Amino acid sequence: MSRHPFSKKSLTEAITPWLFLLPSIVILVTFLAIPIIEAFQWSFLDYKIIADTSEFVGFANFKEIFSDEMFWMAFVNTILYVAIVLPLNIFLPMILAVLVNQKIRAVGAFRVLYYLPVVTPIVVAALMWKMLYSQDGTVSNFFVKLGIIDSPMNFLTNTTTALIAVAFITVWKGLGYYMIMYLANLQSIPKQVYESASIDGANGIQQFFKITVPMMVPSMTLVSVLTIINGLKVFEEIALTTNGGPAGATTTLVMYIYDKFMNLDVSIASAAGLVLLLLAIIGSLIQMKLTSGREDDLKA
């Protein structure tokens, strides 16, 4: 790597980079690195946070969570939640991207309106949907009118619908975000591909499935992995609507960790946190494997 012409290995030269890094290093070590290391330690201790006493217990915390029915329920709910969000996140934003990629008037306004949920504070989003999902709310009325349900219901207090209802809040909030990812990918598809398809007589729908979808594989991969990684960490949508209920139907891993934390079972919370980390690492490794060398495809 070539440096500027006056590059000397002087003391200043050696210190300067560290001066640039210093504020960030102080912050990241204190508020990120140390807490992470401590969480690792705590997961192998029986740590009493108030009394500040600890005892090494080996893998006992992990044994405890793995034999806790609630943990497995949370684990299964997390997987179910991701399984609900994933297909919706892959296809709905793609359709939006195709729509807002049309050369028509006011398309910019539609992009803005589709993106609005992304910038809404999550607390507000949760409150709005809590009202919409209530027994007298619009969703219930609408579904009754369509004949999907017989009588008005609260979607958040029903064990069958609660997780789906919560998952939809996530999907709603992410629509615009993933739409933009697809849009960048979409605009990188050469126009000639569509032109020659038109000449061959392919209609719009055929073009969508035969050209657009295959060409969107790079962003579909990215969206999938982001959905999985973010989905594993779902918290606010649930804490602010169902708080894990009814009867644990929406208790996810993070809700489980949060409950343990609030009960000051910090060692158990840390052990469960490590399980979450492991899942996140697996997700990230898949992401790196799938997206490496694909960067050029994604550039608009």
Next chain:
Amino acid sequence: MKTKTQTKKIILYIVMLAICVVTVGPFLYTLFIALKPATQGIYDGLLPANPTFANFVDAFYKTDFLRYLLNTVIVTGIAVPFNLLFSSMAGYALARMNFKGRSIVLTLIISTMTVPFQLYMAPLFQIAGELGLRNSYVGLAVLQVSTAFGIYFMRQAFLTVPKELEESAYLDGANRFQVWWKVAMPLVKPTLISLAIYTFTFTWGDYLWPLINTTESSMYTLSIALAQMSQNFDGGNLKLISAASILTTIPSLLIFIWLQKYFISGQTDGAVKG
């Protein structure tokens, strides 16, 4: 042929408007509830019979809304400038300076991005307590004052700055600090704006950290205050909560409408590079 494309266009608009009902509908729904007068039930009809701003006025007078707003503004006001400054300093060093340990530092920073906050929130809570940062503005902002994402994001931007520009500045006798501040920083302005937006949106709406780090209601941010108010959700205060929700969202909306192209470019850059 022409009528066919016209029909297609009309169908397209109808579909796109229908989607707006889903994306924007909840806002309007909440706004309508906020505008309903005391005499009208919350779920009594979709539209307010006699629209009133009474609930918005109540949000200010019957709650400490101004206090919560001020708290949120201060916390965001600390987080955004410091994150831009510290992250771009660190990002610049990692992009442009040769030093021992650079790749280790970079790898460590990138790998922390995978770690879920919920793993280390308990130790963090304890550290914040030991440092006297509980119920304080600095404590609320400190996690956003420099972020692994910000450093990585800025580093990627600095990598695209042409080296020749910096080299000619060195020939003119500028030092490292001057070259960073006067040559490189102006060239990454779009990225700085994207990072500012990202930090703003995140800090303004953050929930979990303020929730565990504040125990005194005088230190609540808007998000926490709203969540607390809604604890007794089915009470008669739903119109007031709706009004407060709308008010909480307005700053984010204004910034988004003002700087939308940076939201979008920042997001695609982050996606490609991150």
